[in-house]
Amino acid sequence: MIPSFNAKSNDFQGYVDAKNYIAGEWQSPLTSRETLDVLNPRHGKAIAKVTLGGRDDVDAAVKAAEAAFPAWRKVPIRDRAAVFYALRGLMMKNIEELSWLVSHENGKIFSEAKAEVEKAIECIEFGCSLPNLAAGSQLEVSRGVRCEVVYEPLGVVAGIVPFNFPCMVPFWMLPQAIVGGNTFVLKPSERVPLTMMRIAELMREAGLPNGVFNIVNGGREVVEAICDHEKIKAVGFVGSTKVAKLVYGRASAEGKRALCLGGAKNHLIVVPDADVAVTADNVVASFTGGTGQRCMAASVLVAVGDCEHVIDAIRERAAKMVTGTDMGPVTTEAAATRIKGYIDGAEKAGAKVILDGRAADPVKGGFWVGPTIIDHATTDMPAAREEIFGPVLTIVRVANLDRAIEIENANPYGNASCIYTTSGDIAQRVMQRVEAGMCGVNVGVPVPREPFGFGGWNDSLFGHGNMTGWDGYLFWTRQRKITSKWALQKDQNWMS
């Protein structure tokens, strides 16, 4: 049994070591491999340890999931959803504890951690609505002949998730997959394996039968074993583009369904008529939220024409942020070094750092970078081209809207894009032309909320469809098409 996490503040607190969860049992990996520290990034100290699993652990989890599948698929969808209703209640009841656990293992501040758990709950609510949405369809396609479509589970399926949302991203997959009748193997990020352990306990309490949900901790070896395992029918992945491509290629080559969400480089376009206060608040929230470690974070601000007044307001607003209070640390020391490298590089290449977070150090030992704005960047600078994944806004100035759209379109990613304007005409022109799957008009983090599906374009998503919403249900199920003819009797009989 995994105990509650008792932290009630940012003060350092240790927790139990990560374990695999297989067939309802907490287990250490079957053969001992590398053990890593699970670091609290605010303090730079280990709160727990995680031992990386391997192929044998994946195989054990798959066997447990396979054994649980026949009974779980027979449970009516309404009763499968009822487990998620119960889980929703338990997560609401324990929301403070779960939020502190997210905050301690990931580093994000408590209010952001709580918002993350709330968003996971919203995903569960969508799963609870599936019995009302998932009715198939039926039609008499010719005289006496009916075609019917019903949604069937795939069997054992798996999810591989990143460090930046230890609670929310697993719930982009779990409700649709499990309410859909599948059994699941989750591989959390080895940097944040603790929150989902606690939630596994809540799932058990909610009535989920053993083996329906399993956890295998690990890194590359576990991911590759998931891609290769013949009994796993579908893989959902969220993480960097490099790994998304690898997982998509490897899982697809094994004949699995794969939907792999990758990295991002989101462009926000600002024109001179933008509402200054709304834009400043919004842009700052977008590039500093989650310490910039969000695939939906603002990364490049493309300022069209004379936007000095808007840029001043953004700088002023961001300069008021207190690192450590309004914004958490980044995930690792290496991440802090990488992010500062981008800032140094842009400065050396001639850009101006108009807000500098490189010296931020509110809690000794933690991994800190404060809000940073790089102005007068050029499009060839790595800071303007590559995913930085930290609280850095890079400003590129251009003369007109066409050039702004051209720059946005030239970046290989396609997660999010946004326009700040008070003109409907400009908004429409940008919305019709940017190469991004999730677009915002005066909204800097244009996450489509349930029931709409989350998913980008181009190098931000490999596969078909979106990860959340109804598309998620379609991904984790297959359609059985039944054609029936019951007008078999040639003669009249007692029923005539």
Ligand code: NAD
């Ligand atoms: P990551 O790609 O390093 O890790 C993601 C998962 O892949 C982890 O579970 C990790 O253990 C595993 N992994 C890492 N390297 C691997 C390898 N070589 N082979 C096989 N598996 C490997 O990503 P991260 O650092 O945890 O998360 C940040 C990235 O995720 C960013 O690029 C961010 O944009 C992206 N992200 C995207 C979305 C989205 O919806 N598109 C959402 C959240 C995060």
